[in-house]
Amino acid sequence: MIEIEKSNKALFQELEEIKLIIDKRDYRRFSLRTLNNFITSLDKLKSDEYELAYKKLSDYLNIIRNNSTRLTPHETYELYSDYLKPLVSYYEKLGFKNFIGWRNIAVFGLPLNIFLFILDSHVIFYFIVNYLLLIFKLRSNYFSRKKLCFGPFY
Numbered sequence: 001m002i003e004i005e006k007s008n009k010a011l012f013q014e015l016e017e018i019k020l021i022i023d024k025r026d027y028r029r030f031s032l033r034t035l036n037n038f039i040t041s042l043d044k045l046k047s048d049e050y051e052l053a054y055k056k057l058s059d060y061l062n063i064i065r066n067n068s069t070r071l072t073p074h075e076t077y078e079l080y081s082d083y084l085k086p087l088v089s090y091y092e093k094l095g096f097k098n099f100i101g102w103r104n105i106a107v108f109g110l111p112l113n114i115f116l117f118i119l120d121s122h123v124i125f126y127f128i129v130n131y132l133l134l135i136f137k138l139r140s141n142y143f144s145r146k147k148l149c150f151g152p153f154y
């Protein structure tokens with residue numbers, strides 16, 4: 001158990017060092033909140049899952065540290081897909097949820113509202129659609145505060 005705590009602290013220390021190197025505006029590009037949440041709950045994983053997760057997280061941190069100024073947004077998304085996305089199934093078992101941002105709400109909500117407008121729908125349908133979108137966003141914020149969220153660019 002002591003070894004696990006030391007390794008988690010080492011990952012947190014690496015993450016803090018990277019935060020000093022990277023501009024705060026780029027935190028989302030490197031999914032640093034996702035990374036922080038994964039490291040926070042790393043010790044809750046089963047031993048075989050823990051080993052794989054620790055290796056992936058450590059490799060991800062090393063790549064970011066060594067290439068942070070050269071990586072494009074597309075490359076950082078590929079890094080997320082290669083290193084963090086394979087861990088999602090482990091963390092979903094712990095209650096993690098995908099983060100839904102305002103941009104996603106707008107992308108889904110605007111077409112739905114336009115569709116309702118074209119159909120000349122009753123006001124209650126607008127209320128229902130927008131209420132559900134708001135509920136999804138509030139749910140996402142709830143899990144975000146509990147540090148149980150993940151996602152690319154989160």
